[in-house]
Amino acid sequence: MASPDDFLRWSLSSRDVEPVAGLVTAPGIDPDLLIHSLGERLAPVTLSRPWFLPSYATVPDVAARPDDLLGPLALDARLSLEGCAAIYLTWARPRLAPGAFAGPALAASFGADAVEAVAPEVELAGYRLMLAAFLGSLAGYEAAWDWLRVLLLRGPLNRQLSIMGFAAAAGSLPPAVEGFDEEAVPSRRQVLAAAGSTGWETLVPSPELLFQAVDGLRPESTI
Amino acid sequence: MAGVTLYRGQKVWDEAMDISAPTLRSAYMPDVVAYTDTLLLLVDGLMARADGGDAAARRDLENKLLGMQQLSYENPYVSCSRSTSTARSFATGGDTPGYLLQITGDDQAGLDYEAVRTRHGLTRDSVKYLDEVGIPRKVAAPFTVVAVWLVDPTPGVADIEVYPGG
Numbered sequence: 001m002a003s004p005d006d007f008l009r010w011s012l013s014s015r016d017v018e019p020v021a022g023l024v025t026a027p028g029i030d031p032d033l034l035i036h037s038l039g040e041r042l043a044p045v046t047l048s049r050p051w052f053l054p055s056y057a058t059v060p061d062v063a064a065r066p067d068d069l070l071g072p073l074a075l076d077a078r079l080s081l082e083g084c085a086a087i088y089l090t091w092a093r094p095r096l097a098p099g100a101f102a103g104p105a106l107a108a109s110f111g112a113d114a115v116e117a118v119a120p121e122v123e124l125a126g127y128r129l130m131l132a133a134f135l136g137s138l139a140g141y142e143a144a145w146d147w148l149r150v151l152l153l154r155g156p157l158n159r160q161l162s163i164m165g166f167a168a169a170a171g172s173l174p175p176a177v178e179g180f181d182e183e184a185v186p187s188r189r190q191v192l193a194a195a196g197s198t199g200w201e202t203l204v205p206s207p208e209l210l211f212q213a214v215d216g217l218r219p220e221s222t223i
Numbered sequence: 224m225a226g227v228t229l230y231r232g233q234k235v236w237d238e239a240m241d242i243s244a245p246t247l248r249s250a251y252m253p254d255v256v257a258y259t260d261t262l263l264l265l266v267d268g269l270m271a272r273a274d275g276g277d278a279a280a281r282r283d284l285e286n287k288l289l290g291m292q293q294l295s296y297e298n299p300y301v302s303c304s305r306s307t308s309t310a311r312s313f314a315t316g317g318d319t320p321g322y323l324l325q326i327t328g329d330d331q332a333g334l335d336y337e338a339v340r341t342r343h344g345l346t347r348d349s350v351k352y353l354d355e356v357g358i359p360r361k362v363a364a365p366f367t368v369v370a371v372w373l374v375d376p377t378p379g380v381a382d383i384e385v386y387p388g389g
């Protein structure tokens with residue numbers, strides 16, 4: 001199991017993070033409330049266009065009431081290229097057709113985002129969503145692992161390595177995945193086993209861990 | 224200058240092919256040569272400023288290194304590794320055969336990701352295992368492909384040397 005610091009750096013892709021003053025850090029707070037409050041504090045704007053979501057995401061309905069939705073998922077954790085960070089709360093889940101994670105459909109999606117020339121914005125979307133899903137998994141959202149399964153399955157080899165590495169560090173790799181060696185990119189067999197498995201060990205929701213992660217976010221974010 | 228031996232895995236190879244950086248192969252940039260040169264200038268500039276103690280440059284460099292390893296349109300370097308096993312895993316990515324290249328060159332002419340990160344105390348997430356060294360633009364002097372093997376992920380299938388012995 002990786003340390004909280006490891007998760008922090010992984011989620012934010014940065015060692016050089018600064019604390020955000022004034023964040024409430026009481027233990028036991030509901031992660032939904034935490035993220036909501038962080039979203040208001042760090043990014044007090046309405047997200048009207050889910051530009052960072054890949055095309056295979058459902059389009060978030062920002063007008064819908066939270067109770068109508070499947071749950072908060074995608075946290076755009078940082079704008080990494082500019083060294084600053086934000087949390088954006090949005091509402092989305094992977095758009096998964098029935099059977100998409102089994103049999104021929106599963107195999108057909110292997111590496112789909114790497115096969116054809118992918119537009120830069122799509123590549124960047126996948127990268128950011130991966131980082132966001134790392135953070136979301138710390139908040140205990142099972143749907144974050146759904147995203148990681150999608151990104152793992154479709155991703156180029158480096159992304160597959162990062163996601164498998166994160167899952168291994170979190171102790172969440174499904175038992176069906178055998179012989180994963182963090183020092184080499186995962187094999188097709190391992191990726192298909194991981195993406196197709198429902199046996200992912202979801203991290204226990206950890207507000208403390210999440211606090212430590214978001215404590216490092218920089219407040220001066222712009223997107 | 225000291226010699227360095229690097230490895231690289233790829234799916235296709237022939238003796239005449241250019242082995243070039245992802246940005247030079249991009250279908251989305253109007254002038255891939257100018258774009259690649261600009262990115263190289265940017266990385267060199269960030270490293271120089273970070274070496275001089277500029278904290279903002281150091282932070283940007285951290286992001287840039289991770290970005291180059293995750294985003295092909297950001298990467299003006301040919302990705303290689305000091306590790307044979309890493310290169311082999313790329314050659315056999317997707318569980319199909321591929322080519323393992325051995326490349327020699329000058330250890331000052333490439334970008335050693337982990338050395339730069341160690342020097343500046345930068346985070347590396349799981350891409351640290353790649354032990355990546357980037358060759359700017361394309362494999363050309365002082366870098367040379369000295370050997371190529373066709374490698375198969377099937378257990379028990381031996382590597383086949385296709386260059387120079389092929």
